[in-house]
Amino acid sequence: MYFCYSNYILHMSQRIKIKALLQSTQTDVEVTVKGWVRTFRNNQFIALNDGSTNNNLQIVVDFQNTDEALLKRITTGAAISATGMLVASLGKGQTVEVKATSIEILGDSDPEKYPLQPKKHSLEFLREIAHLRFRTQTFGAIFRVRNSLAFAVHQFFQNQGFVYLHTPVITASDAEGAGEAFKVTNFDLANPPRTEDGQIDYKQDFFGKATNLTVSGQLEGELGAMALSDIYTFGPTFRAENSNTTRHLAEFWMIEPEMAFYDLQDNMNLAEGLLKYVISYALEHNREDLEFLNQRLLEEEKNKPQNERSEMTLIEKLEFCLNNDFERLTYTEAIDILINSTPNKKKKFQYPVEGWGTDLQSEHERYLVEKHFKKPVILTDYPKEIKAFYMRQNDDGKTVGAMDILFPGIGEIVGGSQREERLDRLEQRMDEMGIPKEELWWYLDTRRFGACPHSGFGLGFERLVLFVTGMGNIRDVIPFPRFPKNAEF
């Protein structure tokens, strides 16, 4: 249904979303609202929320003229429908309220059993009741922001003529080396068919070969880009790593654009542009939610010692991110900075930075982003030994055209590269790294027929949501997180 706010008010018989109502300037009209009771104060005031906004609508009940049995059923968590006059509020804390003429209980909520109380709950507890945590202010705000970010991602790419490409969720190639994959089979696991030498006989499996859930859509994405020019994927990705951290999930959503005729600079420009676009979109369209999350973070950090608190509030951090260019430097330059850094000289790093060639540890990345530059950093041109086979080899013979974007508090949010388009160089690297060329014949075909310079990257969607909402644990920014020992709900 297409609508504007004034239309809303005219259709009195219809249910009105609370967001529209609170924005309305019209009062003294009869309205019907439906939602869930957050609290019922003083036998008189219902704080009603329907998820359209973080703010509650106050429903005033004439308790002296209302059936007592009905009043008893207005409990935290109950779904109700309320009809009454929208009036200017007599109390403080809200501009308008609804003076109810009738209240209907749509769904009771037994207060003895309903786990959510009108009080602060720990994020750990809410994680255990993830099916109900949407009903809290924090999670309502998080998932509205997540929604906006997802929409903005599509809008950013669509505005530039990118094609949204659906790469497969089930794949046969495990050659990418992007992490442990979950196996996909319809064998009876207790008794799988075996070959004569006792190996599991995947020829008899559903796909006639061993298959797994995708760990990346990149290789297929490249195939699309070699005809459509600019594509992006945005879908679920699966990693069977035994990762138990605040920034890893076994099932997460990843955005992977691939662009023909893009070099590494173009690639970085696109990634930085994307991040800034979606952040500004959220700031514009989710102001109230972000202000709530901003406040939540301030409250949380009150309990921390001064030196552990953020220098900027959440919203300041997001705005700062928009108003400053990301710092771009090479891996080699980063190593120089780290070697000469105070913590390295004072041996404060757990892993001392001794020289060129090793991968950066989290503490090194954090130093660069949070202490040295104090803004997002793009690191480029890593040693080829620590990067994937498909990255374009630089002329120096030791580095590749990789780029990682590091964000404060998150670490790596984007990982990408210019792709190696030269067949001989690519095959040579695959041989060196033990990647089976036969399995990836279709990938190599793009280098045989009309190869061209091209680039792409992967953006971890939940890490983006983590950054924008200021939350600390990735398990709190996806509705139902999957991680080792947990696939509840």
Place this chain on the structure above:
RNA sequence: UCCUGAAUAGCUCAGCCGGUUAGAGCAUCUGACUGUUAAUCAGAGGGUCGCUGGUUCGAGUCCAGCUUCAGGAGCCA
């Protein structure tokens, strides 16, 4: 997977050097009050102290193993 820490009422936590009947705040229930903002006031109910074993006259407390959770590390997005 490794390191550190934790697990006590529905939730958040206290419980000292091992010692009688395990406490508080909030929530819930009952009553009072009725323009409240996590309402307030009075009262009540609510516990296999994560699980299994061990030490001990005696274990919420000490020891071992396991499970789960949190934070950090690795793998990465």
